[in-house]
Amino acid sequence: GQQVMQIPQYQHVQEGEDFTTYCNSSTTLSNIQWYKQRPGGHPVFLIQLVKSGEVKKQKRLTFQFGEAKKNSSLHITATQTTDVGTYFCAAIQGAQKLVFGQGTRLTINP
Amino acid sequence: SAVISQKPSRDICQRGTSLTIQCQVDSQVTMMFWYRQQPGQSLTLIATANQGSEATYESGFVIDKFPISRPNLTFSTLTVSNMSPEDSSIYLCSAQVGTGSTDTQYFGPGTRLTVL
Numbered sequence: 001g002q003q004v005m006q007i008p009q010y011q012h013v014q015e016g017e018d019f020t021t022y023c024n025s026s027t028t029l030s031n032i033q034w035y036k037q038r039p040g041g042h043p044v045f046l047i048q049l050v051k052s053g054e055v056k057k058q059k060r061l062t063f064q065f066g067e068a069k070k071n072s073s074l075h076i077t078a079t080q081t082t083d084v085g086t087y088f089c090a091a092i093q094g095a096q097k098l099v100f101g102q103g104t105r106l107t108i109n110p
Numbered sequence: 111s112a113v114i115s116q117k118p119s120r121d122i123c124q125r126g127t128s129l130t131i132q133c134q135v136d137s138q139v140t141m142m143f144w145y146r147q148q149p150g151q152s153l154t155l156i157a158t159a160n161q162g163s164e165a166t167y168e169s170g171f172v173i174d175k176f177p178i179s180r181p182n183l184t185f186s187t188l189t190v191s192n193m194s195p196e197d198s199s200i201y202l203c204s205a206q207v208g209t210g211s212t213d214t215q216y217f218g219p220g221t222r223l224t225v226l
Binding site: 033041043044045098100103 | 158
């Protein structure tokens, strides 16, 4: 079945530094979704990208969908301690089933 | 969006017993799903809970071990049967809001299961 590979697995940054996580697929994706899971919490939907080359912004978060619709990235500018958590990309497979990437766990040194 | 509740939030169970987890959505939804998440790992889909019919299980998951009910459009249960310590995990239900392939899933808070 479809797989999405996500890197890096872990990222530790100083508060104020930028952070990026990448998601790649060997097949063309119909869309890509991003979720954030705080420590001890459940995944919370952040955004969905559908169009080739699409770029969306949410305050300090920038989401991109590749031109070939095979990769995506999430970039956080000037991280804050509230950004701590694990960020997952997920792609639709078949009948609305989500396939999740491995996740990138972000920790921040205040 | 949808608000999803699960209960119990956590439980500690003995080997060989079964636990039923309930998932309630505050609105009618077409699609509901059950996931398992091992500590520090990603989410693995167990099955799609189909309203009025048998659930659709993913590879590696079977109905005898994880029976699922979906009596209506707002409620589902997952039972973890004949538990072993390897079943210790977080179990999450989710609901898809909308009907198209571009719609999103909302997750319940999860049930943290420990099997001794």
